[in-house]
Amino acid sequence: MKILLVEDSRAVAVVMAARLASFGHEVSLAENGQIAVDKFQESAPDLVLMDIEMPVMDGFEATNRIRRIEEATSSWTPIIFLTASNTHENLITAIEAGGDDFLAKNWPESILQAKMKAMTRINTLRQRLAKNLEQLTETNRNLADTQNQLLQSQTMASVGQLAAGVAHEINNPVGFVNSNLGSLQGQVDGLLRVISAYETADSALAAHPGILAAITAAKKSADLDFLREDIVTLMTESRDGLARVAKIVSNLKDFSQVDNADWQFVKLEAGLDSTLEVVGSEVKAKAEVIKEYVGLPDVECMAAQINQVFAKLLVNAAQAIERRGTITLRTGFDELEAWVEIEDTGHGIPPENMKRIFDPFFSTLPIGQGTGMGLSLAYSIARGHHGRIDVKSVVGQGSTFRLTLPRKRPTAA
Numbered sequence: 194m195k196i197l198l199v200e201d202s203r204a205v206a207v208v209m210a211a212r213l214a215s216f217g218h219e220v221s222l223a224e225n226g227q228i229a230v231d232k233f234q235e236s237a238p239d240l241v242l243m244d245i246e247m248p249v250m251d252g253f254e255a256t257n258r259i260r261r262i263e264e265a266t267s268s269w270t271p272i273i274f275l276t277a278s279n280t281h282e283n284l285i286t287a288i289e290a291g292g293d294d295f296l297a298k299n300w301p302e303s304i305l306q307a308k309m310k311a312m313t314r315i316n317t318l319r320q321r322l323a324k325n326l327e328q329l330t331e332t333n334r335n336l337a338d339t340q341n342q343l344l345q346s347q348t349m350a351s352v353g354q355l356a357a358g359v360a361h362e363i364n365n366p367v368g369f370v371n372s373n374l375g376s377l378q379g380q381v382d383g384l385l386r387v388i389s390a391y392e393t394a395d396s397a398l399a400a401h402p403g404i405l406a407a408i409t410a411a412k413k414s415a416d417l418d419f420l421r422e423d424i425v426t427l428m429t430e431s432r433d434g435l436a437r438v439a440k441i442v443s444n445l446k447d448f449s450q451v452d453n454a455d456w457q458f459v460k461l462e463a464g465l466d467s468t469l470e471v472v473g474s475e476v477k478a479k480a481e482v483i484k485e486y487v488g489l490p491d492v493e494c495m496a497a498q499i500n501q502v503f504a505k506l507l508v509n510a511a512q513a514i515e516r517r518g519t520i521t522l523r524t525g526f527d528e529l530e531a532w533v534e535i536e537d538t539g540h541g542i543p544p545e546n547m548k549r550i551f552d553p554f555f556s557t558l559p560i561g562q563g564t565g566m567g568l569s570l571a572y573s574i575a576r577g578h579h580g581r582i583d584v585k586s587v588v589g590q591g592s593t594f595r596l597t598l599p600r601k602r603p604t605a606a
Contacts, residue, residue: 194313195219197238199229199255200275201247209242212302226255233259237270240312243292245276245283252276253290260291269319271312273305337569363438371435378428385421441470456602458491461499461533462524468503469522472511479511480520480537489524492531493602494578502571502582506535506594509568513539513592530580532597541588550584571596579603 196218200206203224210220221238223229227250229243241259245252256272263269273294274287284295293315294308398405469476476482510520518538525532542550551572575582578598586592 194240194309195221195236195238197221197223197229197232197241199223199226199241199243199247199252201225201244216306226250226252226258229255230258230262233270234262237268239270239316240309241270241272243272243274245274245287253286256287256290256292267323269316271316273308273312367435367438371432371439374428374432374435378432381424381428385424388417456493456495458493459496459499461489461492461494461531461598462486464496464500465503465522465524465533468500469507472504472507476507476511476520479514479516480518483519483521485521485523487524487526489526489531490600492598492600494598498574499578499596499598502574502596503533503535505568505571506596509594510535510537510539510592513537513541515540518591526600529600530597531600532595534593534595536591536593538591541590542584542586542592543588547584547586551582 194217196213198206198210198213198220200209200222201224206222206224210222213220221232223232225247229241230250233241241256243252243256252274256274259270259272271293272291273296274283274292275296276283287295293312296305296308395405395408398408469482507520514520514537520538521534521536523534523536525534551568572582575596575598579602580596580598583595583597584592585595
């Protein structure tokens with residue numbers, strides 16, 4: 194056992210150290226409380242034997258400082274006070290200072306040995322408790338990760354079903370409307386050609402002023418000249434609108450990857466663009482989007498899950514911007530990894546929150562506006578892909594989230 198013996202009397206310290214060493218203990222000496230605190234900081238012992246009345250710093254103050262040091266490290270070292278004055282006042286003060294036991298210097302050595310053994314047992318039990326707590330914390334963390342993955346899988350299944358349903362329900366009517374518009378376009382063109390052909394006969398109708406007047410009145414009533422231009426514009430805009438609807442459905446399918454839910458090589462930049470289209474109403478209302486793509490090679494991943502990460506990071510970036518700002522999408526790669534950065538000019542993340550942003554249920558949004566699961570799910574997805582999410586943030590300037598993934602799925606060990 195490593196023992197720190199704090200005793201201002203050199204003669205007493207040497208005798209006690211010799212006796213303790215004879216029992217197989219490793220003894221370090223300190224002649225006052227300040228030296229004891231300094232030695233404790235350098236290397237915490239298994240037990241402290243503390244005198245009370247000492248120059249520079251007494252045993253009570255030294256114990257107080259040692260306990261404050263331990264608070265920062267969640268550790269604990271037994272401290273037994275040794276004194277020639279075993280008054281009730283000293284006993285109470287010793288306990289209040291953080292001492293664990295009290296022993297008069299004139300007590301038999303056997304009692305000291307028994308108390309030391311008792312403190313050792315307590316410390317051993319405490320270490321076991323700390324280990325059990327650590328294991329329990331890790332188990333809870335694993336359970337939280339599993340819960341996140343299950344929730345994420347359920348979310349993706351729901352999104353996939355929704356996307357498939359939307360695609361089916363919209364594609365069919367869009368298809369026949371688009372077909373009908375195509376036919377209508379041809380028929381309208383034919384009618385306009387017939388009208389133009391009839392107009393060449395206006396000069397021949399000069400001999401029939403009644404008929405010509407009726408035709409002229411009909412043209413004026415229908416505003417034929419405007420109709421010729423407007424009907425073409427209307428047809429073009431209608432077909433463009435249908436094309437946009439088809440693009441939205443395509444982006445939704447690309448985002449959810451309902452047709453490809455397994456591992457595959459995909460283009461991350463294309464997935465990022467599709468996701469941006471899906472969440473575009475929220476993002477583009479708050480920020481100008483700048484793309485700095487390098488042309489990533491294909492990356493092996495589960496595209497639907499990675500798109501979920503993109504969606505959360507994009508929405509977070511938009512929510513971090515109070516009025517109008519900039520969101521920069523940046524990509525890069527090396528021989529082993531590829532990464533996507535989403536940088537915003539928002540309010541930034543306070544340093545005290547940086548360690549908690551990936552914790553389940555942690556959210557800085559007002560109650561009812563966020564579940565606190567988004568970044569936790571994103572972090573779990575990244576870990577599930579053997580990747581990571583790194584964050585840099587400066588309060589008042591903005592944040593940068595970088596998703597890094599292996600270019601190829603690691604083989605199982």
